[in-house]
Amino acid sequence: MRHERFLIRGTALIAVTLLAAACGTSSGDSDGAPAPGASGFTPPKIPQLQQLGAGEGAVSILAWPGYAENGGNDPQVDWVTPFEKQTGCKATVKTFGTSDEAVTLMKTGDYDVVSASGDASLRLIAGGDVAPVNTALVPNYPDVIDFLKDKAWNSVGGQMYGVPHGWGANLLMYRTDKVNPAPTSWSAVFTDAGKYPGKVTAYDSPIYIADAALFLMNTKPELGIKNPYALDTKQLAAAVELLKAQKANVSEYWSDYLKEVQSFKSGNSVIGTTWQVIVNTAVAEKAPVKAVLPDEGSTGWSDTWMVAAASKHPNCAYQWLNWIISPTANAQVAEYFGEAPANKKACDLTTDKSHCDTYHADDAAYAEKVWYWSTPIPQCLDGRTDVQCTDYAAWTRAWTEIKG
């Protein structure tokens, strides 16, 4: 009896709280939050560092796993310790798993530098979390490959907000023994996915919607998609429809790259989107796979090292920026992670001499085909002003809906 009364009371308590909250909302905005960034994409005025001073003796690094290795994972893989020895800046490294986590962590103000992908960098700039970077204070900057500079995801109005780290393209990987003829188009995982029922794979993130949008951009010109990250409601709906149809043939979505390697090795997946590092790993494990950059081009990532607006160690932060794009360190990172280095001199220092060729590091035409991850925002990135584009929250909701 007592239990029952307790339960009833508990339920009643929740009901009352809900009611109270419901009353409280009557004055609230029921149409949802005001459009984010509605003030336009003008970054807050934050001064850049004018001249380098002495190092502060410490730097706090927020990085993708594998970007700032200090020998903790593999004693052979260490470019943080040489940095500490050379500059006297004691480095503390914190890794993050998603771009959103990086954005959230940067807001704490505890970090001096961050390796931001294009779907985080814009938000960091707009949120005033990172400062413009004075590239004149980074001696290695002139060696950075030109087609990585002054891009939409690392600069605003010609002002760089960081230094390019490296980049990679999402490729189409397939089992050579199961997929015949070799695919040349993303249609293999969209309109023709039915040829491999239950064997198609896709990247498990809302940003994957851009892959569908890129395909539609090429195959359905009447939709008027000019940039896969600038979708109005109708265009997003078309992409969602395409992905929902794809889902019927998907074995599983991947976000952990080892999961995809294993899935291709066992034959659970025979075709799907991938990264170069995954292809290499799978081939090293004797899986009969190949990857192509399809005719439509591809989505990809291009990462940027940024400096926190409230950095407590700006001089050490700049020294880190210079170090990580130095030929030695940049070559090590690019090889360890499996991507194209940003510094062209890094290509001579990789242990695998064909690394830069494999990753097309200096291939501007190849890089041109890549649509780098960007944060979808209400202000259409393709320059349209007559419509509002769907933002990342809408993409996230759509992704939930697609997965069902």
Next chain:
Amino acid sequence: MTGNVALPRDGLRRRLSARLTRSPRSRLALLLTAPLLWLGLAYLGALAALLVTALWTTNTFTGEIERVWTLDNLRIVVTDSVYRSVTLRTVGVAALVTVIDAVLAAPVAFFMAKVASPRWQPLLVAAILLPLWASYLVKAYAWRSMFGGGGLIDWAGAPFGIGSPGYGLTATVCTLAYLWFPYMVLPIFAGLERLPDSLLEASGDLGARPGRTLRTVVLPLAFPAVVAGSIFTFSLSLGDYVAVEIVGGTSQFLGNLVYDNIGAANNQPLAAAVGLVPVVVMIVYLFLARRAGALENL
């Protein structure tokens, strides 16, 4: 005599002890303060925080939580068909896992409690407990390789022309049923162990066949134990998202929605709103268990 001598020195302690002896209320208060504080602050407090977060919203661009009261998140969770189908899928799988575990565990537990010799009993308990000592992830990945292409199921089924169903709900149900099996066996075993053998003998002496004894004596007495076990298996399945991620293929559970909303979308309020669904389901479940008269026997 000694008591009189000790009085001045231990005066305070004695007075306190005398007072506690006289007043059961202060004794109770002293005993319960710490656990109640823990329950109130850490447990219910966390739940209340969850509830409150669900009523806020996030700025999707800067990712910051805006403390504006709104029922939008709850409305989305209740009205959006995606959340409804995910809830139904999650509850359905949790119920199926519970039924499978109960059906499999009952005979095992009965054997352990009533048939096995005293020498074998501890060994059997250890055997049931053994998988609990291995990491959850290892077990989930073991099932992943079994259901994978060219895995154990493919290999064993090949002579009969049966292939692995692949990753999906079937694999998820099997994995979860395996993972939570000990949590069902142990309560039933404990329940049956308390059941006096004399009752079984009396039933036999009165002419009941084993089947009837099972139906009219064992099952009614073991029922509360089954419900206790089902609370474990049901709630654990309801909240699981890792096994689903590993063997679930493209299907998602409530836990995956919570994880995605916090991890990928940075939308804590919506995650909190989704997180309330299992809480509500469990309240309903416990309420039904109470109506069935199971809770008072726990």
